Amino acid sequence: MAQTVLQLIIGGLAMGFIYALVSIEYTIIWNASGLLNFSHERLILLGAYLFGAQFVVRNGISNPIAVVLMLICTFFIGVLISYVLMRPLRNLPLVFSVTGTIMLGRIITEGVRLIWGNNPIPLVGWLEGTIKAGELVINRTYIIIIIVAAVLVAALQIFLNKTKVGTAMRCVSQNKKAAAFMGIDVDRSSAITMGISAVICGIIGILIIPLFQLKGDMTGMIGIKGFAAGVVGGFGYIPGGIVGGILIGVLESLSTLVVPGIYKDIVSFILLIVFLLVRPSGILGHKA
Amino acid sequence: MLKVENIDVYYGKVQALYDVCFEVGENEIVSIIGSNGAGKSTLMKTIMGVNKPAKGTIEFNGEQIGSVKTNLIVGKRLVYIPEGREVFPKMSVKDNLVMGAYSRKYSSAEMNRKLEEMFEIYPRLKERQSQLAGSMSGGEQQMLAIARGLMSEPKMVMYDEPSLGLSPLIVDEMFETIVKVKQTMKIPVVIVEQNAFMAMSISDRTYILENGHMKGSGASKELMDSPEIKKAYLGG
Numbered sequence: 001m002a003q004t005v006l007q008l009i010i011g012g013l014a015m016g017f018i019y020a021l022v023s024i025e026y027t028i029i030w031n032a033s034g035l036l037n038f039s040h041e042r043l044i045l046l047g048a049y050l051f052g053a054q055f056v057v058r059n060g061i062s063n064p065i066a067v068v069l070m071l072i073c074t075f076f077i078g079v080l081i082s083y084v085l086m087r088p089l090r091n092l093p094l095v096f097s098v099t100g101t102i103m104l105g106r107i108i109t110e111g112v113r114l115i116w117g118n119n120p121i122p123l124v125g126w127l128e129g130t131i132k133a134g135e136l137v138i139n140r141t142y143i144i145i146i147i148v149a150a151v152l153v154a155a156l157q158i159f160l161n162k163t164k165v166g167t168a169m170r171c172v173s174q175n176k177k178a179a180a181f182m183g184i185d186v187d188r189s190s191a192i193t194m195g196i197s198a199v200i201c202g203i204i205g206i207l208i209i210p211l212f213q214l215k216g217d218m219t220g221m222i223g224i225k226g227f228a229a230g231v232v233g234g235f236g237y238i239p240g241g242i243v244g245g246i247l248i249g250v251l252e253s254l255s256t257l258v259v260p261g262i263y264k265d266i267v268s269f270i271l272l273i274v275f276l277l278v279r280p281s282g283i284l285g286h287k288a
Numbered sequence: 289m290l291k292v293e294n295i296d297v298y299y300g301k302v303q304a305l306y307d308v309c310f311e312v313g314e315n316e317i318v319s320i321i322g323s324n325g326a327g328k329s330t331l332m333k334t335i336m337g338v339n340k341p342a343k344g345t346i347e348f349n350g351e352q353i354g355s356v357k358t359n360l361i362v363g364k365r366l367v368y369i370p371e372g373r374e375v376f377p378k379m380s381v382k383d384n385l386v387m388g389a390y391s392r393k394y395s396s397a398e399m400n401r402k403l404e405e406m407f408e409i410y411p412r413l414k415e416r417q418s419q420l421a422g423s424m425s426g427g428e429q430q431m432l433a434i435a436r437g438l439m440s441e442p443k444m445v446m447y448d449e450p451s452l453g454l455s456p457l458i459v460d461e462m463f464e465t466i467v468k469v470k471q472t473m474k475i476p477v478v479i480v481e482q483n484a485f486m487a488m489s490i491s492d493r494t495y496i497l498e499n500g501h502m503k504g505s506g507a508s509k510e511l512m513d514s515p516e517i518k519k520a521y522l523g524g
């Protein structure tokens with residue numbers, strides 16, 4: 001029993017970190033542009049396909065180099081989206097940007113289908129395997145997800161707080177008008193933000209390949225769950241997303257002890273609704 | 289130093305400035321007065337590249353800047369202290385000041401020297417340097433906004449309604465320091481104000497902007513004595 005619980009917690013932690021990353025990605029875009037990006041699940045998909053379907057399977061490139069190529073591609077795709085889509089939409093009512101990013105999502109989905117086909121693409125051996133710790137057998141994927149996500153979160157905090165580009169991004173998020181009067185190129189800063197956000201999507205994409213396979217619906221509900229993570233932890237605030245994501249991931253995983261596994265997706269929605277009703281500012285109580 | 293010639297500015301289809309001319313010399317304080325909605329901030333933001341003039345030219349320090357992006361204009365060391373302070377609320381006072389020098393490449397020694405200079409002008413900022421800017425009073429935020437602007441050693445500085453929403457006592461102090469800073473830095477200064485009396489008493493020349501039109505300009509002293517100006521802007 002204790003072992004099962006421990007395994008569930010580790011699996012939950014891993015999913016929790018994925019939700020946390022999604023939430024962080026929502027947050028930095030929201031802060032940088034005041035826009036909600038509803039295409040990011042598709043960017044996750046695109047990152048996974050670029051890496052797996054294109055670079056590894058079609059081009060036969062080795063995994064590490066394929067990862068690097070994918071990161072470079074997603075960064076520039078993000079930058080492109082910022083200049084072509086987000087910047088013109090920024091000055092329009094929110095409904096236009098929401099529609100715009102949803103349409104972008106559809107374009108990517110159909111594009112992926114067109115280029116790489118409808119069928120799941122097997123990617124043998126990628127991040128798979130198990131790790132034994134005494135009696136405990138742990139899925140290697142979970143451990144890798146936890147390590148990569150934790151490193152990424154830490155790196156992002158250092159980047160935002162200690163580098164000049166990151167500081168400029170924080171300024172833009174707090175006051176766009178004033179940021180420009182400091183000499184910050186707001187368009188460029190927003191584009192870098194979008195690029196980083198797309199890179200995070202790509203990383204999420206390759207991390208979840210072993211869990212959900214390389215297929216059109218691989219992202220499942222992680223978009224909405226990442227959003228829920230933000231609300232539960234405290235929206236618009238990076239530590240909030242981390243706390244919310246981990247809480248949702250672990251609770252969802254542990255819920256399978258008491259209810260059948262197919263109901264576990266409900267956990268995040270119950271938490272989302274409860275927090276919206278009872279504590280809309282989230283666990284960390286940060287005012288957005 | 290700055291020469292604005294015959295500019296028209298629109299917000300969408302609505303015209304906000306009509307054929308406006310405006311000039312600032314090498315070492316003077318110039319004020320722009322006019323009621324709320326006259327177009328004062330629009331003129332400032334157009335000079336700063338936020339709005340683009342549909343017609344006319346803007347020249348700063350011998351260069352045309354009418355179609356240059358805001359961040360690059362700041363790079364030419366023309367600094368605008370915006371209306372309503374616009375500090376970075378979730379950053380400390382010190383970090384706000386450091387951001388003011390974003391366009392410069394100071395070494396950390398230069399940065400510290402610059403910070404000390406600002407703390408000398410506004411000792412309150414030194415006491416509050418690790419406090420979040422958003423949690424300070426209006427007067428303190430205005431001081432911060434000014435000091436932040438001065439961090440980059442501007443070649444010219446433009447203040448947009450620095451007295452807005454401040455108590456009379458603080459307003460006096462604010463204008464005193466603006467004059468003092470001008471004298472030590474020896475740079476031209478533009479002050480945009482609804483508080484016409486204050487702005488005119490510290491400036492060399494004054495422009496009057498109404499409904500997007502420049503209604504007149506002249507030496508501040510003379511204008512302050514003119515009965516028309518007294519009646520319209522100085523309350524009798």
Ligand SMILES: Nc1ncnc2c1ncn2[C@@H]1O[C@H](COP(=O)(O)OP(=O)(O)O)[C@@H](O)[C@H]1O
Binds near residue numbers: 304323324325328331
């Ligand atoms: N962003 C904007 N969009 C549309 N109209 C604006 C905008 N900013 C200012 N205006 C209009 O332009 C005119 C001048 O405004 P402004 O320059 O702010 O005046 P002032 O600074 O003298 O009070 C006003 O009629 C105002 O309503």
Ligand SMILES: [Mg+2]
Binds near residue numbers: 329330
């Ligand atoms: Mg104004």
